[in-house]
Amino acid sequence: xxxxxxxxxxxxxxxxxxxxxxKWGEDDEIGTLNYTxxxxxxxxxxxxxxxxxxxxxxxxxxxxxxxxxxxxxxxxRINPLHTMLRTGTDAYSGVxxxxxxxxxxxxxxxxxxxxTQWDGLGHVFYEDYMWxxxxxxEVTSAGAQKCGIEKTKNxxxxxxxxxxxxxxxxxxxxxDGYGITNQDLDDAAKFHGLEVKRGDFVIVRTGQMExxxxxxxxxxxxGGDAPGFSFETLEWIQNREIAAIASDTWGCEVRPxxxxxxxxxxxxxxxxxxxxxxxGEIFYxxxxxxxxxxxxVYEFMFAxxxxxxxxxxxxxxxxxxxx
Numbered sequence: 675x676x677x678x679x680x681x682x683x684x685x686x687x688x689x690x691x692x693x694x695x696x697k698w699g700e701d702d703e704i705g706t707l708n709y710t711x712x713x714x715x716x717x718x719x720x721x722x723x724x725x726x727x728x729x730x731x732x733x734x735x736x737x738x739x740x741x742x743x744x745x746x747x748x749x750x751r752i753n754p755l756h757t758m759l760r761t762g763t764d765a766y767s768g769v770x771x772x773x774x775x776x777x778x779x780x781x782x783x784x785x786x787x788x789x790t791q792w793d794g795l796g797h798v799f800y801e802d803y804m805w806x807x808x809x810x811x812e813v814t815s816a817g818a819q820k821c822g823i824e825k826t827k828n829x830x831x832x833x834x835x836x837x838x839x840x841x842x843x844x845x846x847x848x849x850d851g852y853g854i855t856n857q858d859l860d861d862a863a864k865f866h867g868l869e870v871k872r873g874d875f876v877i878v879r880t881g882q883m884e885x886x887x888x889x890x891x892x893x894x895x896x897g898g899d900a901p902g903f904s905f906e907t908l909e910w911i912q913n914r915e916i917a918a919i920a921s922d923t924w925g926c927e928v929r930p931x932x933x934x935x936x937x938x939x940x941x942x943x944x945x946x947x948x949x950x951x952x953x954g955e956i957f958y959x960x961x962x963x964x965x966x967x968x969x970x971v972y973e974f975m976f977a978x979x980x981x982x983x984x985x986x987x988x989x990x991x992x993x994x995x996x997x
């Protein structure tokens with residue numbers, strides 16, 4: 675059976691159908707994060723029952739996924755480069771600054787989307803436009819003049835829900851190239867006893883990251899074949915008015931993509947610039963999935979602020995599920 679490939683006409687139709695431009699005013703720069711209101715955050719705080727904090731981040735170091743074998747160019751993304759500016763051995767040997775302080779300092783060089791991270795609303799353009807109809811030329815060599823990630827610094831807190839797709843199917847991991855459907859998302863929510871609500875942060879596990887970690891190799895992970903969201907899930911996302919979505923893969927959507935040649939990452943084309951949806955990628959979900967399976971609770975308080983780097987189009991984050 676041959677599946678029809680998404681073409682330019684399909685993209686145009688989806689852009690008109692799911693366009694949220696102007697929904698929160700002509701000056702809005704945070705998109706669907708507007709769906710989470712103060713009452714949602716208060717309610718999320720009530721989900722904390724046992725005081726357990728679970729990080730959904732990979733460590734930022736040379737062991738990250740960038741630089742692994744892939745058919746997709748890295749476009750300059752590397753794993754973090756960490757170096758010391760002064761050390762304990764310096765202090766021990768008497769190499770001190772003129773104040774005589776015995777201390778250590780360090781620095782890091784890091785592409786903002788090399789590990790667990792948020793894609794900001796200035797990251798992907800639809801033709802010549804970014805979120806809310808801003809001209810793509812608003813992102814200059816000086817950074818994003820509109821929709822910079824710093825505009826979200828009071829956001830990324832609310833109710834988080836985990837949809838563990840493979841567990842709901844009795845699997846350890848979804849196979850590469852598997853397109854997650856609307857039915858899959860609904861089935862997982864039902865399996866976990868969840869209702870996905872307006873303003874939620876929806877975290878979706880495929881199991882791919884854990885499989886790569888178990889194998890001891892990231893080969894194929896950055897830009898290679900992967901399970902992920904099918905194009906049809908745009909409807910699910912729009913109807914449920916979620917604040918943001920995240921997954922454990924490099925690029926969230928299914929790869930190989932469902933589109934014709936020349937349309938790479940078609941789901942991104944609609945979610946970010948058209949819907950205004952902030953998305954998280956490269957989230958580590960193994961510990962959270964195990965905990966949720968153990969206690970049967972798949973909702974939690976979620977806190978994952980971006981670093982407020984002025985003009986950035988993405989940001990590292992240490993997402994926390996608090997139960």
